[in-house]
Amino acid sequence: MRINLAKLEDIPKMQYIHKVFKEVGGPIFKYYIFLDYFKLHISKKTCFVIKEDNNIVGVLCLKKKKWYCEIESLAVQKRMRKKGVGKKLLNYTIKWCKNNSFKKIKLWSYKYFDARNFYLKNGFDELPFSYISNSYVFKKELDI
Ligand SMILES: CC(C)(COP(=O)(O)OP(=O)(O)OC[C@H]1O[C@@H](n2cnc3c(N)ncnc32)[C@H](O)[C@@H]1OP(=O)(O)O)[C@@H](O)C(=O)NCCC(=O)NCCS
16 A cells, blocks of 8 residues: 555545545535645645555545644545554654654544544544534644
C-alpha cells in the first residue's frame, strides 16, 4: 500500500469514500463530500490518500493550526476496513506532523461512527469533555 498527497483527479474516489459522512446528516458532514472541500485540502497539501493496487482505499484530511494539527476527516472504504488501512494512514499522519514540527494532534469523532476504540488503540487520549455534542474528543502529544 502506498500513501500520497491527494491530487485533483483523486476527488471522485475521495467523494465516494467520504459518502459515509452523509449517513449522519447535518451541514458539517455534508461539506465533507463537496468538491470545494477536497480542492481546498489539495491546494494546501493537507489530504493524504492510501492506495492498494493503484486504487484509493482511504482518505485523511488535516487542518494545520498554529501549534497543532487537527484530523478533520478520516475514512476507509467499507470493504477494506479492519485490515490495518486506517492505522497506516494515521501513523503516516503522525510522522508527517512530527516532521513538520507540530507538537500535538487533535480530533473529534462523532459517536455515530463508533471509532472511539480505533483512536484509543492507536495511542490517542480521550478528553473528558467534548466541545461538539454527540462526539468524542481526542489528542495525541507528539515527541519532537
Ligand atoms: C474508523 C476507521 C477509519 C478505521 O479504519 P480501519 O482501516 O478499519 O482500522 P484498522 O484496521 O487500521 O484498525 C486499527 C485497530 O483499530 C481497531 N478498530 C478499527 N475500527 C474500530 C472500531 N470501529 N471500533 C473498535 N476498534 C476498531 C482494529 O480492530 C485494529 O485493532 P488491532 O490493531 O488491535 O487489530 C474506519 O472504520 C472508517 O472509515 N469508519 C467510518 C468513518 C469513521 O468512523 N471515521 C473516523 C471518525 S471521523
